Amino acid sequence: MIFDAPAAARLLEALHRLPGIGRRSAERMALHLLSAPDAEAYELSDALRDARSRVVRCGTCGMLTEPDPCAICSDNRRDHGLVCVVEHPSGVIAIEKGGSYRGVYHVLHGALNPLEGVGPDQITVGKLLTRTDDDAITEVILATNATAEGEATAMYLMRQLQARGVTVSRIAHGVPMGGGLEYADDVTLAHALDGRTRL
Amino acid sequence: MIFDAPAAARLLEALHRLPGIGRRSAERMALHLLSAPDAEAYELSDALRDARSRVVRCGTCGMLTEPDPCAICSDNRRDHGLVCVVEHPSGVIAIEKGGSYRGVYHVLHGALNPLEGVGPDQITVGKLLTRTDDDAITEVILATNATAEGEATAMYLMRQLQARGVTVSRIAHGVPMGGGLEYADDVTLAHALDGRTRL
Numbered sequence: 001m002i003f004d005a006p007a008a009a010r011l012l013e014a015l016h017r018l019p020g021i022g023r024r025s026a027e028r029m030a031l032h033l034l035s036a037p038d039a040e041a042y043e044l045s046d047a048l049r050d051a052r053s054r055v056v057r058c059g060t061c062g063m064l065t066e067p068d069p070c071a072i073c074s075d076n077r078r079d080h081g082l083v084c085v086v087e088h089p090s091g092v093i094a095i096e097k098g099g100s101y102r103g104v105y106h107v108l109h110g111a112l113n114p115l116e117g118v119g120p121d122q123i124t125v126g127k128l129l130t131r132t133d134d135d136a137i138t139e140v141i142l143a144t145n146a147t148a149e150g151e152a153t154a155m156y157l158m159r160q161l162q163a164r165g166v167t168v169s170r171i172a173h174g175v176p177m178g179g180g181l182e183y184a185d186d187v188t189l190a191h192a193l194d195g196r197t198r199l
Numbered sequence: 200m201i202f203d204a205p206a207a208a209r210l211l212e213a214l215h216r217l218p219g220i221g222r223r224s225a226e227r228m229a230l231h232l233l234s235a236p237d238a239e240a241y242e243l244s245d246a247l248r249d250a251r252s253r254v255v256r257c258g259t260c261g262m263l264t265e266p267d268p269c270a271i272c273s274d275n276r277r278d279h280g281l282v283c284v285v286e287h288p289s290g291v292i293a294i295e296k297g298g299s300y301r302g303v304y305h306v307l308h309g310a311l312n313p314l315e316g317v318g319p320d321q322i323t324v325g326k327l328l329t330r331t332d333d334d335a336i337t338e339v340i341l342a343t344n345a346t347a348e349g350e351a352t353a354m355y356l357m358r359q360l361q362a363r364g365v366t367v368s369r370i371a372h373g374v375p376m377g378g379g380l381e382y383a384d385d386v387t388l389a390h391a392l393d394g395r396t397r398l
Contacts, residue, residue: 001295002288005265007246007253014243018228029217031289033247034254034263035308044213045247047206048232052240054206055233064233066204089201089230096200109234 003027008034060131062107062124064089072096072104079103081138085128085157087111087145095143103141106131111149112156125157132166139167146173202226207233259330261306261323263288271295271303278302280337284327284356286310286344294342302340305330310348311355324356331365338366345372 002008008030016026033041057063058070065071072078072092082103086092092105110123120126132140140161144150154170161168174192175184184192201207207229215225232240256262257269264270271277271291281302285291291304309322319325331339339360343349353369360367373391374383383391 001270001292002254002263002265003292004270005254007250007265008263010246011250014246017239018243019231020224020227025219027292028219028289030250031263031287031292032218034250035288038251040216041247041251044217045244045251047209047213048240048244051206051210051229051233052237052244055201055204064201064207064230066201066206071200071203089234090227093200093202093226093230 002034003030057107057109061105062109062127063092063105077102081136082141083128083131083137083139084141084143086143087150087153091143106140108144108153111144111147111153113149120156123153125160128157129160129164132161132164137166139169141169141171143171201233202229256306256308260304261308261326262291262304276301280335281340282327282330282336282338283340283342285342286349286352290342305339307343307352310343310346310352312348319355322352324359327356328359328363331360331363336365338368341367341369 003012011033012026012030015021015029016023018026021029033044054066055064056066056068058065058068058073060069060073063070063072067074073080079102083106084095084101084103085106085108086095087108087110089107092107095101095105106124106128108123108125108128110118112118112120112123128140131137140157142154142157144153144157158168158170172195173188174195175181175188181189202211210232211225211229214220214228215222217225220228232243253265254263255265255267257264257267257272259268259272262269262271266273272279278301282305283294283300283302284305284307285294286307286309288306291306294300294304305323305327307322307324307327309317311317311319311322327339330336339356341353341356343352343356357367357369371394372387373394374380374387380388
């Protein structure tokens, strides 16, 4: 069958490695790319090559960007004293979609995970600490994920930043807006109760 | 934001054009490809280019393949007098996964769709007719999709093939195995009743 052939199998593997793409989706995408007109198939290959050569990490915050510094870091209407720390570029996109945050960001490009050999030097922790030393930072908001690695990273950064006299906060975790209590899992509910605010 | 930048936007569009990939999945894939190590990102680009240059349509049946003729057409343990006609290469893969079909195939690479300008000359109808003229074909099974276009294509091929004296059949449509009657839609149920077989 077609995916036993080496070149097609290689394409299938490369697509299967993408996040959220199972074997069936990868097969469907590969068949489409192999059947499509030349222009459409080569467009993906060329667009990827072109994007990789043009898109860089912002020298200030680490966000993926074409101009360096990025549009957020070079926007002087934003509060550059307020830094929101996220694990991945997708975190910046998610918060920006909300449209209410007016500070700037710091992208770690990962989370601490000693079992997989990811320590502070493998992510952009050093750059964040230098940034808080140099700039007039009034508060750092830790918005790492609510996973074991994200929580560990937040704890580590909290200690490092507080030792430097920086005000540190963590985003709230609780029942999502519009969500009924019956749909929230136990850990989220426990967090929601612990993190209750006095009215 | 990153997807306002031209190169990243182009990559996002190219991914969004893939079948079954919505905007959010395309964003996730694009961010992954932009953040991944060089080797991983370029691997997809290179694998696609390589596969496009090596994979061809089988000269006999039209299936995507690296050796030409394909493994199925060159397998002399299969019944070359029995030809199953499908719209796309994915149809061949689906039937082969079942493992019980022992004939060969013919891939149309589309279905008749006059509104979108797809007539018999835009798909491989001519090749199928030539094939039935030349070879010792005992039966053609029409396995085009159960859509308006697939049905129209099956009707058209039935007439053309019967005029040439070829035995033609259509795959059965009905309630899927393991599926309860309450989950089947009205059209499927009507088909299942019309196509009942005497026991």
